[in-house]
Amino acid sequence: MNTKSNPLSKYFRKPAIYVQIPTGGRFNPEIDKTILDEIPIMPMTAIDEISMQNPDELLNGEALINVIKSCIPTIPEPRNLCNIDADLLFLAIKYATYGKTVTHLHTCTECKEQAEYNIDINNVLDKFPEIHEVDPVEHEDLKIFITPPRMESMTRLALIDVEQQRILQSVQKVAESEINEIELAKQFAISFRKVSKQNIDLLINSIDRVETPDEVITDEDAIIEFMNNVPATVIATINERVLLVSKKPKDLTTFEFVCEACEHKDKVNFELNPVNFS
Numbered sequence: 569m570n571t572k573s574n575p576l577s578k579y580f581r582k583p584a585i586y587v588q589i590p591t592g593g594r595f596n597p598e599i600d601k602t603i604l605d606e607i608p609i610m611p612m613t614a615i616d617e618i619s620m621q622n623p624d625e626l627l628n629g630e631a632l633i634n635v636i637k638s639c640i641p642t643i644p645e646p647r648n649l650c651n652i653d654a655d656l657l658f659l660a661i662k663y664a665t666y667g668k669t670v671t672h673l674h675t676c677t678e679c680k681e682q683a684e685y686n687i688d689i690n691n692v693l694d695k696f697p698e699i700h701e702v703d704p705v706e707h708e709d710l711k712i713f714i715t716p717p718r719m720e721s722m723t724r725l726a727l728i729d730v731e732q733q734r735i736l737q738s739v740q741k742v743a744e745s746e747i748n749e750i751e752l753a754k755q756f757a758i759s760f761r762k763v764s765k766q767n768i769d770l771l772i773n774s775i776d777r778v779e780t781p782d783e784v785i786t787d788e789d790a791i792i793e794f795m796n797n798v799p800a801t802v803i804a805t806i807n808e809r810v811l812l813v814s815k816k817p818k819d820l821t822t823f824e825f826v827c828e829a830c831e832h833k834d835k836v837n838f839e840l841n842p843v844n845f846s
């Protein structure tokens with residue numbers, strides 16, 4: 569049904585908060601400039617919530633993409649979002665859906681007293697850094713332009729992480745049973761190769777374009793071949809620049825809980841992992 573003709577449409581969900589993203593949209597020209605100062609965030613629908621609880625959808629990243637599409641329709645290509653922007657947007661969606669307070673049950677490490685603590689999402693949102701453009705890496709007459717890691721590549725990394733865990737678990741099981749050490753070593757080798765390949769992929773994904781004096785190269789295959797054939801020092805410099813645009817303050821999601829019973833202070837860090845969403 570067309571929402572315009574539905575007399576109930578005025579009761580549909582509306583934006584609950586407005587946010588700015590850490591990169592200010594610098595690396596996403598496809599986002600409409602006029603909304604960047606106030607990106608409207610709508611609460612999740614029941615369907616969004618269900619999809620955020622489906623482990624398979626979460627793992628392949630589809631759930632995250634679909635929730636952004638649903639709650640922030642002004643973002644045209646969620647897959648292209650920089651990872652740090654996506655982190656903030658997920659928190660904002662959480663805020664829009666459940667309110668600004670998250671309660672956390674914490675057990676004092678000193679006296680084991682349990683208590684619930686309130687965390688104000690506003691405080692976390694305020695702590696996000698501003699991500700600026702970095703100068704291109706220069707190599708001879710080339711300029712190599714860097715972007716922060718994108719959500720898509722991070723989702724792939726998360727998947728590899730899960731795979732690693734699975735392999736480790738199976739190795740543990742195997743260790744208790746019959747399988748020989750060669751098979752074990754083989755499994756490790758495969759998984760480590762996958763992970764280092766992912767790291768190189770991540771670096772390649774962080775190259776926006778390479779400019780020669782005559783042309784601009786964005787073709788991924790050309791860039792991959794280039795990366796495989798330049799001196800290691802160039803790769804190291806690119807790596808440093810990538811770190812500059814992917815910085816996330818360590819204390820972004822670190823909270824101090826003071827125990828009511830013994831006044832002991834615990835510092836607790838939360839992953840901004842949307843998987844622990846509700």
Ligand SMILES: [Zn+2]
Nearest residue numbers: 676679827830
């Ligand atoms: Zn205590």
